[in-house]
Amino acid sequence: MKLTRPDYAAPADAAGRKGLAPVICYPVETLPRPDLAAYRAARAGWQKTGETLVPPREGRCFTVPAGHFFRIRSIEGPQVGDLNLWNAANLSERFYSGKTRALHGTHLSTGDQLWSSHPYLRPMATITDDTLDWYGFDAFGGSVHDVIGTRCDPYTHNLLSHGGQYHHCCHSNLTRALADARALALPAAEALVHDVLNVFMCTGFTRDTGQYFMKASPVRPGDHLEFFAEIDLLGGLSACPGGDCSAEHSSDTAACHPLLVEVFAPPAPPAGWQSPAENGYDRSHGR
Numbered sequence: 608m609k610l611t612r613p614d615y616a617a618p619a620d621a622a623g624r625k626g627l628a629p630v631i632c633y634p635v636e637t638l639p640r641p642d643l644a645a646y647r648a649a650r651a652g653w654q655k656t657g658e659t660l661v662p663p664r665e666g667r668c669f670t671v672p673a674g675h676f677f678r679i680r681s682i683e684g685p686q687v688g689d690l691n692l693w694n695a696a697n698l699s700e701r702f703y704s705g706k707t708r709a710l711h712g713t714h715l716s717t718g719d720q721l722w723s724s725h726p727y728l729r730p731m732a733t734i735t736d737d738t739l740d741w742y743g744f745d746a747f748g749g750s751v752h753d754v755i756g757t758r759c760d761p762y763t764h765n766l767l768s769h770g771g772q773y774h775h776c777c778h779s780n781l782t783r784a785l786a787d788a789r790a791l792a793l794p795a796a797e798a799l800v801h802d803v804l805n806v807f808m809c810t811g812f813t814r815d816t817g818q819y820f821m822k823a824s825p826v827r828p829g830d831h832l833e834f835f836a837e838i839d840l841l842g843g844l845s846a847c848p849g850g851d852c853s854a855e856h857s858s859d860t861a862a863c864h865p866l867l868v869e870v871f872a873p874p875a876p877p878a879g880w881q882s883p884a885e886n887g888y889d890r891s892h893g894r
């Protein structure tokens with residue numbers, strides 16, 4: 608974090624250097640944009656085809672065919688979920704939290720897309736509904752559904768707690784869930800777990816030190832975050848041991864609740880929609 612008493616005095620032109628206006632790194636106006644109205648219209652007459660209950664402090668996997676929708680629902684109490692996405696036919700293509708953040712910002716909502724890793728880099732899913740979109744940013748700079756917080760994991764916990772062993776961090780929950788879903792050994796599954804979308808979690812960076820913070824999630828039973836699957840997806844969701852993440856995670860002290868994943872098949876794909884092709888870069892890297 609930034610020193611509150613820097614080692615170096617500011618140069619004479621510091622105010623001028625610091626006063627320059629920022630430039631958006633990735634203007635998304637040139638991205639192919641999803642036709643949100645067509646996606647939403649496609650929901651008329653949809654049929655629920657399945658659901659997966661994710662117990663507290665556990666993870667579960669689920670599949671969603673391309674062209675179908677899924678909802679992550681709060682059902683019994685405020686609860687944060689850590690979401691992983693893979694191409695169901697190729698687990699090496701997985702959600703790329705960092706590039707999604709660079710393209711869409713620190714927190715996601717309706718109309719944002721979840722992008723896949725290199726060399727595929729294409730939309731895996733599009734957010735089509737978010738009942739917490741009213742939250743915006745609060746006075747602390749906090750917001751919901753972040754792509755800044757990686758995932759709680761037993762290695763960081765071990766460092767911070769001087770040797771603690773805790774087995775129900777989201778990283779481990781997702782590892783067990785993927786191992787079970789695809790009959791993988793734990794090390795093979797663990798290597799495929801990746802940085803998440805923190806569903807319903809309320810987070811930000813402190814203004815003075817830039818440190819990552821969390822606060823109690825505003826989610827309540829009945830809220831949901833809804834996605835459209837752009838490609839055939841294997842999803843993994845962990846009901847974080849932090850519960851609503853108001854105090855601590857990586858322990859069994861927080862009140863935790865289940866989350867429900869529901870999958871819906873529309874009667875027809877959205878008008879004009881095609882599953883996106885893999886990225887068009889030729890991969891010659893200048894050779």
Ligand SMILES: [Zn+2]
Nearest residue numbers: 759777847848
């Ligand atoms: Zn967690």
